[in-house]
Amino acid sequence: MAVTETFYDVIRRQGISRRSFVKFCNLTAASLGLGPLAATQMAEALETKPRTPVIWMHGLECTCCSESFIRSAHPLAKDIILSMLSLDYDDTIMAAAGHQAEAILVETKEKYKGQYILAVEGNPPLNEDGMFCIDGGKPFVEKLKWMAEDASAIIAWGACASWGCVQAAKPNPTQATPIDKVIRNKPIIKVPGCPPIAEVMTGVVTYITTFGRLPELDRQGRPKMFYSQRIHDKCYRRPHFDAGQFVESWDDDNARKGYCLYKMGCKGPTTYNACSTIRWNNGVSFPIQSGHGCIGCSEDGFWDQGSFYDRLTSINQFGVELNADRVGMTAAGVVGAAVAVHAAASVVKRLTTKTDA
């Protein structure tokens, strides 16, 4: 009979001492505002609990989320898969296929009822009785709901599972539907982006397995730790925006100097994501740094907000410093006008300063 490895076994195997382990539990408990008793309970739980099983299902999607996940630099995808959780089902990398793969789902549902995490990449189409996405001869939506029944929590990977993404762009011919519209009775954490940043994905997963709960979410269901600020807020080109220095045309002198891409249609001012801070592929760059505006890929319905090269304008509302929660109440486009005003104000300010000087 195989012995089930616990989180404690794993960290001991990786050379972490018992003393460090207890310290970790104490610190964690303290940071959660819990007392010493909780630390003991946590230590006990981590010592005896097997690695959390994860079932990773694919609906209508392009697999960019899986591809992003394996790009994670800290932690490495290898270490997550081997040590931090138990990725028992993932169509894209699993060895098993056909009925041997299906058997894993049945087993997980029974053996880990209420304990496994369901990670969903892509979404179910509802038209044509769901048969625009067939899995095991049946509509994907059935399999999704069936596996959701006994999951402890559900992760909606990327724009597809969170909002619908490209196949749900107008006119959404397959009626591709975000998963929270078909699963109503489970906690769902949305990790949007097309795809999400690798370290955001692994950060979310390891947070859940380490702390045993979902991270703090905003009203749209996104983890605040990664999605509470706009790309514009932390963009390294922001000083050029404030100074009224803009790229006017592709590959012009201003582009070569790294000026602000707002006039080229950059959606950074209305996009909540961590691209300008964590950046991409272990911090190498992010879209704006490489000369193209943000296309807003972590926002709901970003495909239907006009061209990616249209300047954010047109709506008459001030209040640039709205937070994610308040923006979540309205359409993403609402901030656009405010930004236009904001940009104009910045230029005015610069001119004023010049005059004064």
Add this chain to the structure above:
Amino acid sequence: MGIETPNGFKLDNSGKRVVVDPVTRIEGHLRVEVNVDDNNVIRNAVSTGTMWRGIEVILRGRDPRDAWAFTERICGVCTGTHALTSVRAVENAIDIKIPENANTIRNIMQLTLQVHDHIVHFYHLHALDWVDVVSALSADPKATSALAQSISDWPLSSPGYFRDLQGRLKKFVESGQLGPFKNGYWGHPAYKLPPEANLMAVAHYLEALDFQKEIVKIHTIYGGKNPHPNWLVGGVPCAINIDGTGAVGAVNMERLNYVSEIIDQMITFTEQVYLPDVQAIGSFYKDWLYGGGLSGKSVMSYGDIPEHANDYSASSLKMPHGVILNGNLKEVFPIDHRDPAEIQEFVTHSWYKYPDETKGLHPWDGITEPHYALGPKAKGTRTNIEALDEEAKYSWIKSPRWKGNAVEVGPLARYIIGYALGKPEFKDPADKLLQDLGVPLTALFSTLGRTAARALECQWAVRQLRYFQDKLVANLKAGDMATANTDKWSPDKWPAEAKGVGFTEAPRGALAHWIKVKNGRIDNYQCVVPTTWNGSPRDPNGNIGAFEAALMDTPLADPEKPLEILRTLHSFDPCLACSTHVMSPDGQDMATVTVR
């Protein structure tokens, strides 16, 4: 009951039906059904694309300059190749000329994708068809080290290294939580590697998983992120500023060095790990030469990697261009994407309707009206399929044909065409590999040949990367910093109506997009992609596609554990999200289901 297809395969569906659904370790959703005879040899094969997204109707009426971003989301595995195909299609329609630097950077992006895709495909999607992970537990680390050092200079090869890895693997297996290795066909008689080769391959599986994330940083530098880097109609979005004011906000000396360093690492990994592994693994399987299918008959490659900007003629393309029919390597036919009689798509056996289904349609005139229905001989129900009826409609993939011929596309097709054209950069490495393994040229027409061609192509690609990165630097040294042509950026300067075609060689094979532009907006958009060619169902004449052909006549050691089916399907590197995305305006009128 046996029938012979026009393209030379004897089909007999009277034997036991074996179903594999889902086919895993691919992109997207695929189902395969085969009939085996009393000796468990495959006598009929049915390949079904089981997903459909409708990207093209979504594109109608949108800004053509945005199309790259939509089509890029067709696939996140071959990320970027659809975007490149799309910007080429728009530039072809509007007659936009891109600068030399843009052409070079696009080539670097595309070659980076080829290398990344081939390495991830081999190690993470395909290797487990040849490598028994559990067998690696009984390997002798010393003998593994000796084996590794006998085939390569790769430094991670000491007995201690393999001992540590084996220990880690052992604890993982003993935990009882096998994760992605759960329920694999471990111990299957079709696995032929000794434990030491298995352990070495598992080590490289993990090393490749770490390394692949480095490769894509080239996309991050020139395109801002990966997956799904950014592109631009008219050039590339990354401006170049080597040493001037504000250079830190552009492609500068540090960025060029970064790319160069990654290319060096790619060359080393490909030549010291990937190629030796494929050759070593191949040497144990060289008696298993099934899976040739169409490769010995009809293959096609559009060609790609233009040496000169805006020149997509065969002489400018560094990847070979042409079609070979009926195994005649002496004649390579040219392809005209604009000729309505050459590339056509059929839907006789696909879940779509045409006014006249005996005829095919050229992509510029393509229509796609979905029509999901099972044939009278299907088993199960509409939403619980037990067995499909291949005499009726049975797939979300259409059947593209070149002048009526089913063809195979992909790395093997490219190598066969390069070989037939006598191009030494393709012929010589292929000959050397065949010679080293002691097998004849015909051995190339197999599952293993497909896997080997992909590895050879990866080596070709890493060398081309070095060439193009050096070419970029030389051009900058000569004073040319241009990366984009904005003369026709504004749709105001476009003709009222235009049509164009763009093509590339995706890692999986020939890819093209056809676009019609009207008043600055997309009027029609059609993609015909590699897995549509390879995974296509039968056409009206009964010709079977490359997946189905390759499965034919393969013996299964154990039909309950059809490892051989996975092995051959995976050798194509199937991408189902790519193959099944087409859609017509009629889709807008389909019945909708109310969301609860």
